[in-house]
Structure formats: structure tokens, C-alpha cells
Amino acid sequence: MKQLETTALRYSNGALDVLDQRRLPGEVHWHRCQDGEDLVALIQGLAIRGAPLIGVAAALWVGHCAERDDERDKLIATISQLRSSRPTAVNLMNDLDRLLNQIDKGADNATLVEEAIAIIDEDIALCVAMSEHGAALLQDGDNILTHCNTGGLATAGVGTALGVIITAHQQGKNISVWVDETRPLLQGARLTTWELEQAGVPYRLICDSTAASLMAQGKVDSILVGADRIACNGDFANKVGTYSVAVLAKYHGIPFYVVAPQTTVDLNCMHGDTIPIELRNANEVRGASGSFGSCTWSPTDAAAYNPAFDVTPAELVSGWILDSGVYTHEQVKAGALVSGDHL
């Protein structure tokens, strides 16, 4: 398989290295992936995270297994193993389905390798397309609020929501960013700040609960978030807290955009209510884990409730920024997400 390098993935000489995002921003540590089980643990432990990146990393691994001549049954088992690593982000399932379809059609291993590379190349191109569609919606001087991390660390390319922001900055628009820290795992505080510093985009980090008063003070012009799964009606699941931001945006009359590639649309999902929401370990709420080790601030056995995602209903979305363009409510109601026009 050809040599390949993204912000968070490297493939060369038949080995996959992944940037361990748990250790950022304190340490840039590349982990060599040992086997499928290792990759699943990296995804579950959030060393690899971000809906598009999870799919891309899984596809890359299957391509790797195909290139080293794993047999059909073994490849199918690997796909099945990877599919179960996280339940909410649908890119993983969509990307693995593409590979499984090739196997079902009797494709040889060389074709599987090509398909895996195509998935990665396409993700990069989709990021460019989304970023340009989205950047056109941002004005010079805008204060943008974003939640979680949706940049180069979350995709093979420039990112989804954060890709839009960085692209607008590179176009010379004078924008600044309010970064939600994004509890419990602090992807905003740890990863989005790191990417924005590297890109030279002005930002300020805030507690998630501070966003509302900034909106009330007129200090937020636009909100951009990513998605882990978009239902056909436009409802979408994303990192917990996204729904909160969406309601607050609605109340304050602030545009709220979701930015995602076509691989995030789940054609089998009609409504957000049916999206499975991952419940994670209570320790993530009791204390902090991630790049900074681990510390506990609540009673050590405190009862906690820790969903990783929430669902934002379509009614709270101002626009759906996909690689194929920006979709309005009318278009989504008319079936734009299911028509396949953009697929």
C-alpha cells in the first residue's frame, strides 16, 4: 500500500502508526498498531477518535490486512471486529460496508487495497469540499463557536466544522473561535486548541456552560459542529453537549450549522431517536482522563451518568454543510439527504 500521512495516521513500509490523541497536547506520540484487537482498543480508548477518522483508520487497517494476503474469512472477521468498536459514529459502518461489498462481489485483495485507499483519498477531498461550502457562509469579523474536535485530528483531511473555520481563516477572513472545552474528555480543550494554535487562528477556550452567556451578549455570530451520524430527516448525533448548544442557538437566533461528509449520513436511519447512544465509563465524569493522566474530584464511587453523544433534532439546525453543498430545511424535508444526489 502506498505511503500515506495525515494529521493522525501514517502508513509506510507496511506498518500503521496512529497519533495517540489521549496524550495531546502534552506529547506527540505515535503508536504502531499491532493487530485488529489493538486498533479496537485504540478506538474505544479514544486514542483514535472523530467519526470520519475512525472509519478511515478501520478502512486503512483492512487494506493493510488485504495487502498482507489475509484470506477472505479472516478479512470478514476483521471487519466484524472493527465494526463493533464504537456504536454511534456511522462512518465506521459505512466505510467497512464498502469493503465488505467488494468482498461480497468477489473482489481480489488488490482491489480491496485500492478501495481502502479510495476511502482515504475521498475523505480528504470531501473535507476540502465541505470546508469551501462552509467558509462561504462565514463573514469577516465573525466569532464562531464550536464543540468537540472536528479538524485534521478527526478526519483524513482538513476536517469538518474545524476545517470550515481554518479554511475561512486561510481565505483571509478575520475570524476568532470560542472553543467549548467539551467535557468529559475535553477534546475541545486538548485537541481543538492545539489545532487552532498550529493554524494560527485566534481562539478562546471556554467551559461548555459559558457558551450561553456569550450568546446572550451577542458575542457568537455562528456555530459550527460536526456529526457522528445524520438521520435522513436531518436529525443528527454528535458529542454530548451539541444538543445543548443547538437549543441555546435557537433561543438566541444564532445560525447553527452541522458539517459532515456524505459518509456520516445513515440511509437506514429515518429519525434521530433511533440512533444508538454510547454510554461510557462513569470515571470520565468523576475525574479527568486523557493526555494529563487521571485525577478524581468527586467521591471516588460517585454515581454518574455518562452518555458520549446526544441527538440534535433537525428543527434546531440552520443548515447541513455536506461535501455536496449546503442543504436547507426545505431540501432536507424534500429528501436531499436520502436522494443520493450527493452520493
Next chain:
Amino acid sequence: MKQLETTALRYSNGALDVLDQRRLPGEVHWHRCQDGEDLVALIQGLAIRGAPLIGVAAALWVGHCAERDDERDKLIATISQLRSSRPTAVNLMNDLDRLLNQIDKGADNATLVEEAIAIIDEDIALCVAMSEHGAALLQDGDNILTHCNTGGLATAGVGTALGVIITAHQQGKNISVWVDETRPLLQGARLTTWELEQAGVPYRLICDSTAASLMAQGKVDSILVGADRIACNGDFANKVGTYSVAVLAKYHGIPFYVVAPQTTVDLNCMHGDTIPIELRNANEVRGASGSFGSCTWSPTDAAAYNPAFDVTPAELVSGWILDSGVYTHEQVKAGALVSGDHL
């Protein structure tokens, strides 16, 4: 001065000990207060926090200084020093004004000691009154959401919002509590959980950003919060994130009550916009500080924005639970908070 013991303050043999709330829940550590400067540092550092408790602790210290025969000018200087420790909570100013008024009227030191004791005794009684008014609004089986800490650690008595909750539990109502962790200083995660465990009230700790999706799922029946300052029109300042909860409550049609003693009403403040909001150190957002030491998860010099409080407009409040009763919008509009009926 008589011996006195509350959840967070102890006065005996002429010495004031305060429970260092930064070290909870890991450690129950009582700190002997050395002088006015020490007390100011304890308040600014959040070893002593909670709007009513700050006022009570300051009054207790002035009573202590009066008993040890500090002269008039020195007492006035101590009051001035304490007044500047934190800007948002008005109880501190109201309680110190009571003592200053006595001095202005020529009261002797024995009278000042009596006034300080009266402030503390009244705070305890006000907590009981609020708790009974508020508990009457809660139904058996209710799931209550609360933000920050408003219990015995925040007052001389049973608390404000948390006093209501614990009282309802003691009345035999089968209630459970969603505890907002309350970033950045995690008073919910550290202190409210600790108090609820001691009181035997079922609770679950959540990230602040999780509250919205619980409301959407119908899992929040009622919301109770405290206040650091209430304007005459019913707007109020409280720990940052309170406004966010209030907007979310409005959107989901969930009752949202503010619970506070009369000492929290600022008769000189007509509107929430004029309440000063304390901006705190960015390090509180960059990492964690408090009982668990200190750790950083964002880039160490990350730009951050860290207001300690926000303002919730009256229109988002379902009722004002004061010690004198529960006030409706109509009553507040008619001037109930300024009429002095409850003063």
C-alpha cells in the same frame, strides 16, 4: 462570642475555623483563620464559598474582631477589606452593611457581636423557611436538576436550593437529583455529591452539557438553583452555567426555581445587566484546581475566558423561592422583591 458550629464554620474559644472546601471531598481539613487578610484569601481562593456563607463568615469575623476589642477605625477597615474579597455575591455586602450601620449609629462592640450572631442565626432560620416553601413545590418521584453547590457548605443552615432538595427527601418524598458538575471549579462534582451522600439522597453526577439531553428525554421534572445576587426585577446572577440551564428549561417547559434568602436581593440593583461579573484566572479553564491538586489539559498558555457567574433574566424563572415565600412573575413585577414585605 458563643460557641457555634455549622457545616463549614466553627467558632469556639475565640478562634474561627473554616472547612477548606478546596480539599473536599478527599479531605476534611479545618483551617484556623489568622487575620482579615487570611480570610480574604480563603474567600478568593474558594476555601470559603457560597453566597450566604461568604457573608456569614465575614460577619462572624467582624464579630470576633469586635469581641477582642478592635477599635472603631480598625473595625471599619476590616469591613472594607472583607467587602472587596468577591464582587458578585451581594450577601457579603448586605451583611457587612448591617454591621457598618451599627457602627455608624454608635453601637458598642458588645452590640456588634450580638448583630454578628443575629446574622448567623437568621441565615439558619432563613434556610429552614426557604426549604419548606420550596419542598412544597416538589412531588414524590421527581427528578430534580441542580447546578453548583447550595447546601450546608454554602450557608450557615441547611442551604438554599440544596436545602429544598434535602428537606423534601427528609419529608419522605422519593426524589433523585441530577448534579451538574459545574465547571470550572466543580462545586457540583466535589461538594454537592458529598452533601447528598451524607444526606442519603439518590443522585447522579453529570457533565454540565449533558443536562439538555436529559431534559429532552423527559428525565428532569424541576430545576432548583441558588443565587449570588437578585435584582429588583427578578433577574439574578449565579454560578456560570445557570443561565444556560434556564434557557434549556424554558425551551423544554420545565419549572426553573431560584432559591435564596432575603440577603441575596440587592435593593440598589434594578436589572441584571448591572450586576458585576467576576472574571477569574484562565488556569481554572485550562486545567483543574481544587481538592484534587492541579493538572492542565489544554496547551499550558491556551487563551481562555473564565467568568465566574452569569445573569439569568427574570423571564426564564418559574418562581422565586425566598424565605418569605414563593414569588410569582406577577408579584415580582408588582415590586415584591423591593417592597420590603419580606425584609
